[in-house]
Amino acid sequence: MKLVIDNLSKTYPNGVRALTNVSLRLTNGLFGLLGPNGAGKSSLMRTIATLQEADTGRIFLDDLDVLTNKTEVRQLLGYLPQDFGVYPTLSAERLLDHIAQVKGVGNKTERRALVEALLAQVNLFADRKKQLGTFSGGMKQRFGIAQALIGDPKLIIVDEPTAGLDPTERNRFYNLLSSLGDNTIVILSTHIVEDVSTLCSRFAIISRGEVLYSGEPGEAIKALTGKIYSKAIPTAELDQYQTKYDVISTQLKTGKLHIRIMAEQEAGNGFIPVEASLEDVYFSQIMNRATHVY
Incomplete structure (x- = not known):
């Protein structure tokens, strides 16, 4: 398809x-x-x-x-x-049977077999008699x-x-x-x-x-290889770093703010190179979109 x-x-x-x-x-x-x-x-x-x-x-x-x-x-x-x-008061088995009817499975025997097979597939067969509200x-x-x-x-x-x-x-x-x-x-x-x-x-x-x-995902991460750097900074200094660097994400750990930046060349200033991730791809794209909205 x-x-x-x-x-x-x-x-x-x-x-x-x-x-x-x-x-x-x-x-x-x-x-x-x-x-x-x-x-x-x-x-x-x-x-x-x-x-x-x-x-x-x-x-x-x-x-x-x-x-x-x-x-x-x-x-x-x-x-x-x-x-x-x-419907919280209906059992999984009963509601799935009803949905199958609505979707055109008219034969009762066929429908029962389908319901049981689907509940088994999603690992709910043992809970089929329980109310969905539970x-x-x-x-x-x-x-x-x-x-x-x-x-x-x-x-x-x-x-x-x-x-x-x-x-x-x-x-x-x-x-x-x-x-x-x-x-x-x-x-x-x-x-x-x-x-x-x-x-x-x-x-x-x-x-x-x-x-x-x-x-x-793999190609997107590969495109950022060698371009992601990290550093722990005091929270109060974040604005200064955002002015100077392309800060793509921040995370507070044990009282320190860990920032990740994207740079085409060695960042210096205490930044260390780190392995790129799909999260870096995501944040860099979102950041770039926000930067170019006027």
């Missing part, structure tokens, strides 16, 4: 410009859409999922025009929105993936799926998502850099509705 997004733009009635000429090319596998809160990620996901109209631009899933063939697209789509609600955040997210998988989708969209999960549930969710991408396009929208570095073979950085970078 191939998903092609060309020059997609969207402005809401209140004047907020959510997307500006967004163009991306996606194939089977996990694709990370990385950006801060309010960057336009959810707007892009909702548009791809046929839940809102675009002002301009085109989206094609293979030869299918997504913006004009909504019913056909929805038959090929699995979607886990950022705010996925459940589930942890990670369990609810795994249930959300189960409902998204009904109908053998060719395109799966998951919007901020690991936000609020503890490390154990996040790792469990990583393993689940990794198993889905062989024959499916999986779009992972997130503001957590670790999600992308752990899971995705390709990614894009989006900020203020614009795509700032698109490519492979």
Whole structure:
């Protein structure tokens, strides 16, 4: 499968410009859409999922025009929105059965087999009789993936799926998502850099509705090799360093402020070279975008 997004733009009635000429090319596998809160990620996901109209631009899933063939697209789509609600008094088994009916699985025997197989796939079979209101955040997210998988989708969209999960549930969710991408396009929208570095073979950085970078994580990191330097400074001196250097990130550790800068040449002044990371790529792109907004 191939998903092609060309020059997609969207402005809401209140004047907020959510997307500006967004163009991306996606194939089977996990694709990370990385950006801060309010960057336009959810707007892009909702548009791809046929839940809102675009002002301009085109989206094609293979030869299918997504913006004009909504019913056909929805038959090929699995979607886990950022705010996925459940009926707290229903069991996982009962609600998934109901969703399967809504999605067109009419045969009761077939539906029961599907529900059991999906709950086993997301490691919830032992909890299938429990009320969804008793589930942890990670369990609810795994249930959300189960409902998204009904109908053998060719395109799966998951919007901020690991936000609020503890490390154990996040790792469990990583393993689940990794198993889905062989024959499916999986779009992972997130503001957590670790999600992308752990899971995705390709990614894009989006900020203020614009795509700032698109490519492979390894290539993006390679481009910053030898350009990242770090130093611990007193917090009160941060403004001075921001004036003189391209400070891309800061982190307070044991009373000292550790800053990371990007420099084309040896930085000197006590800075030490450090290994570049995808987080450096992300912050450098966001910083560059902010610097050139007038």
